[in-house]
Amino acid sequence: MEHIHDYLIIGGGMAADAAARAIREVDAAADIGLVGDEAAPPYQRPPLSKALWKGDKSTAEIDLGTVKSGAVLHLGRRVESLDRAAHTARDDRGDSYRYRRLLLATGATPRRLPFDGGERAIHFRTLDDYQALRRYARPGAYIAVVGGGFIGSELAASLCGIGCKVTLLFPGASIGAGRYPDGLANHLDEYYRRHGVTLASGVRVVGGSRTDGGVELELSDGEVLRVEAVVAGLGVEPNTALAEQAGLLVDNGIVVDAQLRSSDPDIWAAGDVANFHNPALGRRLRVEHEDAALGMGRHAGLAMAGITSDYITLPFFYSDLFDLGYEAVGLLDSRLQIVEDWREAYREGVVYYLDGGRVRGVLLWNVWDQVDAARELIAQPGPFDAASLRGYLPRSA
Numbered sequence: 001m002e003h004i005h006d007y008l009i010i011g012g013g014m015a016a017d018a019a020a021r022a023i024r025e026v027d028a029a030a031d032i033g034l035v036g037d038e039a040a041p042p043y044q045r046p047p048l049s050k051a052l053w054k055g056d057k058s059t060a061e062i063d064l065g066t067v068k069s070g071a072v073l074h075l076g077r078r079v080e081s082l083d084r085a086a087h088t089a090r091d092d093r094g095d096s097y098r099y100r101r102l103l104l105a106t107g108a109t110p111r112r113l114p115f116d117g118g119e120r121a122i123h124f125r126t127l128d129d130y131q132a133l134r135r136y137a138r139p140g141a142y143i144a145v146v147g148g149g150f151i152g153s154e155l156a157a158s159l160c161g162i163g164c165k166v167t168l169l170f171p172g173a174s175i176g177a178g179r180y181p182d183g184l185a186n187h188l189d190e191y192y193r194r195h196g197v198t199l200a201s202g203v204r205v206v207g208g209s210r211t212d213g214g215v216e217l218e219l220s221d222g223e224v225l226r227v228e229a230v231v232a233g234l235g236v237e238p239n240t241a242l243a244e245q246a247g248l249l250v251d252n253g254i255v256v257d258a259q260l261r262s263s264d265p266d267i268w269a270a271g272d273v274a275n276f277h278n279p280a281l282g283r284r285l286r287v288e289h290e291d292a293a294l295g296m297g298r299h300a301g302l303a304m305a306g307i308t309s310d311y312i313t314l315p316f317f318y319s320d321l322f323d324l325g326y327e328a329v330g331l332l333d334s335r336l337q338i339v340e341d342w343r344e345a346y347r348e349g350v351v352y353y354l355d356g357g358r359v360r361g362v363l364l365w366n367v368w369d370q371v372d373a374a375r376e377l378i379a380q381p382g383p384f385d386a387a388s389l390r391g392y393l394p395r396s397a
């Protein structure tokens with residue numbers, strides 16, 4: 001069967017939804033098609049590791065309502081090939097799609113554990129993964145969480161919050177090592193321990209096997225850990241196979257210009273898969289956060305419908321860890337020069353990340369309503385130093 005759409009969006013995540021809405025805003029008569037390989041229509045992803053576990057939201061409430069944009073949703077289908085000359089795409093059921101303009105919002109795929117753990121080994125990313133984990137994550141259940149990044153730190157706190165017995169394993173020295181200053185990272189480890197999470201730092205999973213009613217993990221320190229389920233957050237790889245097959249320029253993601261257009265003038269890319277240049281940070285980036293998916297999706301949708309401007313937004317992200325929360329802008333890289341400005345050590349304060357006198361990132365730790373001010377600070381040429389930054393942003397709202 002052939003489907004014909006003015007605008008075709010490949011991908012069914014948050015960037016895809018934002019693009020469909022933006023196109024509709026500009027072009028009331030547009031024929032928009034969206035092909036996504038998940039069965040569910042686009043949904044908010046952040047609650048999967050946070051709010052859904054606290055009972056603050058239900059799965060019914062995370063649907064983004066993409067149908068309201070009037071886009072035709074082709075769900076449970078994976079696009080397998082792209083013919084740029086013919087302006088067509090083909091899915092895994094043999095249907096083809098003709099487009100005038102195309103958005104690649106194909107996202108990213110989780111890195112895998114080094115063994116086949118069957119359904120009790122969950123590489124966490126989607127609503128299906130959340131539902132799979134829910135089946136095993138009962139109060140009192142032994143769960144291993146592998147990876148000390150966003151997924152690992154958020155899920156360990158969430159699972160602990162519903163009464164699971166959680167072991168959090170990660171290769172670094174502490175949770176969020178590489179992102180936070182040492183004192184904060186150490187404090188966070190202690191905080192997790194106090195809440196009952198067992199931490200295994202400096203450890204990798206090197207193998208494992210399924211057992212009756214569980215999973216056995218072989219660790220790099222020679223230990224063996226038996227759990228009822230294991231959930232992994234080992235980082236992601238951008239889904240660039242389709243773009244590569246089609247001959248688009250790919251380098252750590254699909255390379256796009258300032259208006260998010262790929263090396264093909266009729267194809268845009270947005271979200272986790274897109275590699276763009278950020279002028280304030282002076283470098284190319286691929287950003288794997290909700291804000292970028294929403295902002296880039298919208299920007300690309302507007303551009304596809306004829307409203308073009310440069311995408312200059314700095315990365316923004318946030319996290320909730322037990323009762324701690326933060327917002328951040330720019331680059332959080334502990335290899336940069338760090339200036340800490342605590343109102344109360346590790347409870348409320350601001351951390352600045354500098355490079356050659358320029359602020360490249362700001363961490364607002366339990367400090368709210370300062371995101372725009374942080375963006376403005378990063379856009380300034382400086383130079384800044386510790387003395388000029390202390391007290392620059394209020395350390396508490």
Ligand SMILES: NC(=O)c1ccc[n+]([C@@H]2O[C@H](COP(=O)([O-])OP(=O)(O)OC[C@H]3O[C@@H](n4cnc5c(N)ncnc54)[C@H](O)[C@@H]3O)[C@@H](O)[C@H]2O)c1
Pocket residue numbers: 049146147148149150151152154169170171172176203204205232233234235236288289290317318319320
């Ligand atoms: N609050 C948020 O913004 C948020 C929340 C959840 C997920 N996300 C996004 O989802 C994506 C996936 O999250 P993530 O936590 O998997 O990625 P991540 O990059 O945040 O963390 C990956 C972690 O896995 C560790 N790791 C890598 N290889 C390992 C191995 N072999 N054994 C053990 N640990 C290993 C790394 O050291 C790192 O700590 C990321 O892009 C993230 O930005 C964002």
